[in-house]
Amino acid sequence: MNLVDAARCPYCARVRIALAEKGIEHEVTQVDLADRPEWLLELNPPYGRVPVLDGLPESEVIMELLEEIHPEPALLPADPAARARARLQVHRFDSNLGDDYYAYRRGDPNDLEAKLEALEVGQSLFADIAYVPWVLRARDMLGVTLPRRIADWLAVLERRPSVAAEVEIVRAL
Numbered sequence: 001m002n003l004v005d006a007a008r009c010p011y012c013a014r015v016r017i018a019l020a021e022k023g024i025e026h027e028v029t030q031v032d033l034a035d036r037p038e039w040l041l042e043l044n045p046p047y048g049r050v051p052v053l054d055g056l057p058e059s060e061v062i063m064e065l066l067e068e069i070h071p072e073p074a075l076l077p078a079d080p081a082a083r084a085r086a087r088l089q090v091h092r093f094d095s096n097l098g099d100d101y102y103a104y105r106r107g108d109p110n111d112l113e114a115k116l117e118a119l120e121v122g123q124s125l126f127a128d129i130a131y132v133p134w135v136l137r138a139r140d141m142l143g144v145t146l147p148r149r150i151a152d153w154l155a156v157l158e159r160r161p162s163v164a165a166e167v168e169i170v171r172a173l
């Protein structure tokens with residue numbers, strides 16, 4: 001498999017973590033988001049966004065594909081209702097965290113603190129992986145003080161090699 005990747009992209013981080021959790025061997029094509037290659041615009045029109053895995057864009061969809069082709073170790077829970085809840089959690093990423101994260105980063109009015117306080121975490125690895133790249137960046141790049149519950153959750157996740165690798169990537173940005 002080939003992942004079109006950018007170190008600083010948190011959507012790519014979702015895919016990097018999922019690939020690592022499942023131990024899937026793959027190649028990486030790093031792109032410079034400030035100087036996006038023409039071929040990427042053709043591969044994932046119209047904006048040339050990353051990640052793209054073997055031609056497939058959208059991090060949430062890629063995570064689903066990885067779960068299907070590599071069911072073990074599972075990121076989604078076994079119970080269908082719990083699986084649906086995990087997917088719902090990821091589906092609502094923008095309103096649960098993303099919109100306020102980016103508003104905070106731009107210096108616009110935001111509710112990032114309240115969103116972090118309310119964040120549902122620790123229910124499934126699938127949803128945790130989908131959220132952790134932004135929580136990590138909020139802490140390590142934006143200097144946000146995480147609520148105790150979220151800091152504790154992150155500390156446990158960071159013990160996983162897949163997430164520890166992301167901490168290093170963020171440090172090097």
Ligand SMILES: N[C@@H](CCC(=O)N[C@@H](CS)C(=O)NCC(=O)O)C(=O)O
Pocket residue numbers: 008009010011012033047048049050051057058059060
């Ligand atoms: N919905 C996409 C979002 C991907 C995305 O926005 N990637 C950013 C980098 S972090 C990007 O390529 N942005 C370029 C642009 O929007 O022009 C996903 O989940 O993969």
